[in-house]
Amino acid sequence: MKNGKGQLTGEHFLLGDHACAEGAILAGCRFFAGYPITPATEIAERMSVRLPQSDGVYVQMEDELASMNAILGGSWAGVKSMTATSGPGFSLMMENLGLGIMLETPCVLVNVQRGGPSTGLPTLVGQQDMMQARWGSHGDYEIIALSPTSPQDLFDLTIRAFNLSEKYRTPVLVMTDAEVGHMTEKVVIPPVEEIEIIDRPQVHKGDVEPDHFRVYRDSVNGGNGYISPMVSAGEGYRIHVTGLTHDERGYPAMNAQANEWNVRRIIDKIQAHKDDIIEVEEQNLKDAEVVVVSYGISARTSLWPIQMARDEGIRVGYLRLITVWPFPEERIRSLAKKVKGIVVPEINMGQMIREVERCVAGQTQVLGVHRPGGDVLEPDQVLNAIRKAAGRSKRAKKKGKE
Amino acid sequence: MTKQSNGTMLRSERARILGYEPLDEGDWVTGLHPMDDLLRGERLPHIWCQGCGLGTALTTFIGALQWLEKNQDWDLDKVSAVSGIGCTGRIAGYVRLDSFHTTHGRAIPFATGLKLANPELKVVVLSGDGDIAGIGGNHFIHAARRNLDITVVCVNNFNYGMTGGQVGPTTPHEARAVTAQYGNFEYPFNLPYLAAASGASFVARWTVLHARQLEWTLRRALAHPGFSFVEVIAPCSTAYARWNREGRGLDEQNLGRRGLETMKYYQQVGRTVTDAHPKDVDIKFNAKGEITEIIEGEFLDEAKPDLKAAMDQRDEHAEKIWLAEKDAVDNRTEIPARKDHIQRAEVKLGGFGGQGIISAGRIIGVAAAIYDKLEACFTQSYGPEARGGAAGSQVVISSDPIHHPHPVEPTSMIILSQGAYTKYVPSLAPGGVLVIDDSLVELPDDHRTDIDTYGIPATKIAEEAGTSKAANTVMLGFWTAIVGVVSREAMRQAVAESVPAKTIELNLKVFDIGFEHGEKIKT
Numbered sequence A: 001m002k003n004g005k006g007q008l009t010g011e012h013f014l015l016g017d018h019a020c021a022e023g024a025i026l027a028g029c030r031f032f033a034g035y036p037i038t039p040a041t042e043i044a045e046r047m048s049v050r051l052p053q054s055d056g057v058y059v060q061m062e063d064e065l066a067s068m069n070a071i072l073g074g075s076w077a078g079v080k081s082m083t084a085t086s087g088p089g090f091s092l093m094m095e096n097l098g099l100g101i102m103l104e105t106p107c108v109l110v111n112v113q114r115g116g117p118s119t120g121l122p123t124l125v126g127q128q129d130m131m132q133a134r135w136g137s138h139g140d141y142e143i144i145a146l147s148p149t150s151p152q153d154l155f156d157l158t159i160r161a162f163n164l165s166e167k168y169r170t171p172v173l174v175m176t177d178a179e180v181g182h183m184t185e186k187v188v189i190p191p192v193e194e195i196e197i198i199d200r201p202q203v204h205k206g207d208v209e210p211d212h213f214r215v216y217r218d219s220v221n222g223g224n225g226y227i228s229p230m231v232s233a234g235e236g237y238r239i240h241v242t243g244l245t246h247d248e249r250g251y252p253a254m255n256a257q258a259n260e261w262n263v264r265r266i267i268d269k270i271q272a273h274k275d276d277i278i279e280v281e282e283q284n285l286k287d288a289e290v291v292v293v294s295y296g297i298s299a300r301t302s303l304w305p306i307q308m309a310r311d312e313g314i315r316v317g318y319l320r321l322i323t324v325w326p327f328p329e330e331r332i333r334s335l336a337k338k339v340k341g342i343v344v345p346e347i348n349m350g351q352m353i354r355e356v357e358r359c360v361a362g363q364t365q366v367l368g369v370h371r372p373g374g375d376v377l378e379p380d381q382v383l384n385a386i387r388k389a390a391g392r393s394k395r396a397k398k399k400g401k402e
Numbered sequence B: 001m002t003k004q005s006n007g008t009m010l011r012s013e014r015a016r017i018l019g020y021e022p023l024d025e026g027d028w029v030t031g032l033h034p035m036d037d038l039l040r041g042e043r044l045p046h047i048w049c050q051g052c053g054l055g056t057a058l059t060t061f062i063g064a065l066q067w068l069e070k071n072q073d074w075d076l077d078k079v080s081a082v083s084g085i086g087c088t089g090r091i092a093g094y095v096r097l098d099s100f101h102t103t104h105g106r107a108i109p110f111a112t113g114l115k116l117a118n119p120e121l122k123v124v125v126l127s128g129d130g131d132i133a134g135i136g137g138n139h140f141i142h143a144a145r146r147n148l149d150i151t152v153v154c155v156n157n158f159n160y161g162m163t164g165g166q167v168g169p170t171t172p173h174e175a176r177a178v179t180a181q182y183g184n185f186e187y188p189f190n191l192p193y194l195a196a197a198s199g200a201s202f203v204a205r206w207t208v209l210h211a212r213q214l215e216w217t218l219r220r221a222l223a224h225p226g227f228s229f230v231e232v233i234a235p236c237s238t239a240y241a242r243w244n245r246e247g248r249g250l251d252e253q254n255l256g257r258r259g260l261e262t263m264k265y266y267q268q269v270g271r272t273v274t275d276a277h278p279k280d281v282d283i284k285f286n287a288k289g290e291i292t293e294i295i296e297g298e299f300l301d302e303a304k305p306d307l308k309a310a311m312d313q314r315d316e317h318a319e320k321i322w323l324a325e326k327d328a329v330d331n332r333t334e335i336p337a338r339k340d341h342i343q344r345a346e347v348k349l350g351g352f353g354g355q356g357i358i359s360a361g362r363i364i365g366v367a368a369a370i371y372d373k374l375e376a377c378f379t380q381s382y383g384p385e386a387r388g389g390a391a392g393s394q395v396v397i398s399s400d401p402i403h404h405p406h407p408v409e410p411t412s413m414i415i416l417s418q419g420a421y422t423k424y425v426p427s428l429a430p431g432g433v434l435v436i437d438d439s440l441v442e443l444p445d446d447h448r449t450d451i452d453t454y455g456i457p458a459t460k461i462a463e464e465a466g467t468s469k470a471a472n473t474v475m476l477g478f479w480t481a482i483v484g485v486v487s488r489e490a491m492r493q494a495v496a497e498s499v500p501a502k503t504i505e506l507n508l509k510v511f512d513i514g515f516e517h518g519e520k521i522k523t
């Protein structure tokens, strides 16, 4: 993989999906496997044009099962790999997202969420896959998921997704949506040398005595804290990896003890690094009586009603989850003790609000602002919830101007 | 040899054979078998049943690799074995190669990623008939269609062995299985034909008792550039051979014996027909589902460009396009940023497909965001709104961050069709500005009086200038002059970078006509 070739810099008026593709290429992604699906198709389209310009490979697979598997193969070949999809394809990818987690494979999966369930609303926005992102594949695991609010943010977070996936050797989800994916805004791309790019810790031919090499043992390979350096296919270590419960050699181990070792490993490596992984954006939390906790497009659109409420004299704070998974439990817990209420706007019938409620544990009221897919939340819906949380009964005024 | 009761060697015994103390309990090879180099001795004994054909399938595969290493300088460090799930899927766990035991049916797409991301690797998929032709059937035909340079070895034992002998996509009609106890009512695939019809460039079949021929074929299949497919017919002594007792006495109880007898039977009904057409190689069976003929041999060996070679041919063209695009961005003309504060302005554009409604909206966005250095959020209408040939797009422009991406109450509208007029104009803000192509839009009697309406015969002007396609550019010039949210210079730059190179001059000309027309009307 040659870096630098075909990388875009400067200011561009970019579609969100295209910004995602550019972020991936800058992060070093040189393999993309995907399947057309609205509203994620433009990521594949852009990759199909841009990867051949950057010494990368684009392939359209026969379905999303194959796409997800192909990027795992690409990653084990030593190449940063990505796929992108939306609801129905996301469901198909769940099977091998699990394999990726089990094999500890760095890769990035972008879900440009649309309205569901089933075929749902292919062209219109939804944030209805947030719990699927957390629990969609069978078994116990931890996942990292990021949620952007604009094409610029989608660009930045795609790079961050690659960095986290490489660092923690795990698939990372970018949970964007049709609104952000299909909007076009200015994206500023700094020169590549100004961007932090993290590459997986790696063992190459000759670094470790092959007989002593253990795919999943960090102490032998010189790793630290649950993360073993990765070895690519073709390096002479003759590794074996499997989706079965396995031991540190990667060999199947069919017993409860091995499962505990295996499952704890993939959970603990994320849990132990929560501070590094979790990112939130905060505004006006110090004096807040009400806090809006949101993510993605709903966080962005909430900024307007928040401004309106502040104009009415309500001290509203803003907590945006940049990292949605793992969930910033402690942050929410400590907020809950201090505020009159928390408002959670999201374009679904109530998903992340469950996490908020779990952490709040009855210490303050939690008000959801929900709608199923199809459109962003109306400013008035959020404004009214803020008023209610603050204990103001004033009815919504006529629609204001931002 | 000193053995523990579970059949594995004592640690001390292993250490004696190895000459060193193993790092782990299981970390050893016996050093006693010519294939040890390529077997994970520490994983033996394997899980396969006595009399199963998989052992032979594995050894012929290893034999072929050893031959290639010796005679064709293959570096076996560069060979990856990928398996799915099932009895055959366990092969990946026993070969001392880079080996990937993936999910059920997905070995081929995993292999596709490995191979495409690192074409230096030799990638082999070894899996069963259920894995490759059942749950993974779609991946199989598509990899063959792409002529991806991998080898797929499919061990066909006519049923799902691992799960106890269920009927599968290769079970002969009327044969028995644990889920087809009254006889299989379905018909099996002819796998070589399926592979060939899908685009594979090397196709062969042998039973495991034709071990020599199988090994020779595997050498050729592995070395073949392009998608090679080898079907290996193997007895499943535990499951299939229990339900289907072809050629054997009904009293056969010994598992190893049962496997061996079945293997012999398959060999006996085997008929080598090199160069048989794949369509003629169905496995024949009688009315009871007993196999009566297995045609074997190499059926296809064709030279055609493999997937990666076909991809690489396009690189030069891609590079050229890239350099041109990069050039355009690098040589962009900077204009001074706007100093005045722009309040949130919401522009809605409407017309029908082909009028350039989407590109016109985008041009406004480029002008505002890139040249005037404002915030701009451009979206287009998807879904139901865009049906029936209608086209809509919208831009929100502001000096401040744009939180709400859509127009809530548009402050201006650019309308190029009667349909768009009817649909959008009611939502224009009171006091808002409506610009229409009055060669296409007729104002009704009840036209809103609380808005400012400006008309220009944009399509006519564009036609006169050479093409009606540029009507949207006329409208942009007109709108720019009247609304003034975006500067004329920014718009001219945005038009120039957005339209096809050959039409830049024409578009700028009609933009200026529109602009001047607007200036005149305004004053």
Ligand code: SF4
Binding pocket: B047, B048, B049, B051, B052, B053, B054, B087, B157, B161, B162, B235, B236, B237, B238, B239, B240
């Ligand atoms: S179940 Fe059949 S295919 Fe599987 S190991 Fe036993 S004999 Fe072989």
